[in-house]
Amino acid sequence: MSTRKYKSGSEKRKRKKESEEQNKKLPKISQYFNNQDSIQEESNEQRDGKAENDDISGNIAGPDNSEYLDSEQPQPGTSKSLNESCLNIEKLKSLPHVTAKDNFKELNDHVKRFVIENGHCKPKGPFLRDSNNRSFLDKYYYTVSKSGVKLERTWxxxxxxxxxxxxxxCWLFANRASKNIQNIWxxxxxxxxxxxxxxxxxxxxKEHLHSCFVHRQWQLH
Known part of the structure; x- marks a missing residue:
């Protein structure tokens, strides 16, 4: 005959009640979180989002602005409202050659993304001639492979x-600290x-090929 003893119903109810009383005495997990932390985090996200929208606006030069600061460290852009930012971006997109390097006062990741997403700047001739009656020609945009295939020089x-x-x-991604960098390009x-x-x-x-590789990676996200 089995000698195992089972607890009665009253004993089980008593043990359950004692366990519930113990649980009530434990501190709530919510007390370890500060509500202000979530509020501050939300505020930071909103501020960061606005800063990103304003950033490219501060880097856009007007069509009559001929200055371009070629620097490793981006210069601080002009603070603008969101409405003004949208207007400047639309103004830039209305230009015939939207990605020309002359349209940007400085260079940062937002400018790089904008240029890549809006295509290369390849205006058509005729181009202005110099004192020796020479000029840039459309044909320089292309090369011919050994097999006779015409290929575009996308760079x-x-x-x-x-x-x-x-x-x-190279304008967008060259390592400007390199001793072999060709600044003229x-x-x-x-x-x-x-x-x-x-x-x-x-x-x-080598420097050009590396810049083209990085450019391609940005195109592919």
Missing amino acids: LSYSLLHQKAYCEP MEGYDDWKHIVEAIERHETS
Whole structure:
């Protein structure tokens, strides 16, 4: 015969009541959270969102602004309201060459994203001639492969304001601390007599290829 004893119903109810009383004495987990923390976090998120919307506005130069600050560290942009920011972005999009480097006073991630999302700056000629009657030509935007296929030089862009060619990936992503960096292709190239050789030399350089790789990664998100 089994000698195992079972608790009666009254004993079980008594034990359950004692357990509930003990649980009531334990501190609530909510007391370890500060309601002000969640309020402050929400406020920070709203402020960060507004700052991101305003940032690209502060980096846009007007169509008549010929200054461009090429710096490793972005300069602080002008503080603007959200409505003014939207107006400036729409004004920029109305320009014939929206991604021209001359449209931006400074360079940061928001500008880089804007330029990449809106395409290369490749105005069509005829272009202004220099004192030697030479100029940039549309044909420089392209190259021909060994098999005879015409390929676009997607990296090559042109500034109508300064009448100079430049490399978009290097302008956006070049390591400006590198000793081998070719600043002329970020600031603008206008030696039309030697441009063919200069293009071939630049597009095979290590720094340029690295900039193109980073540019491509941004395009692919």
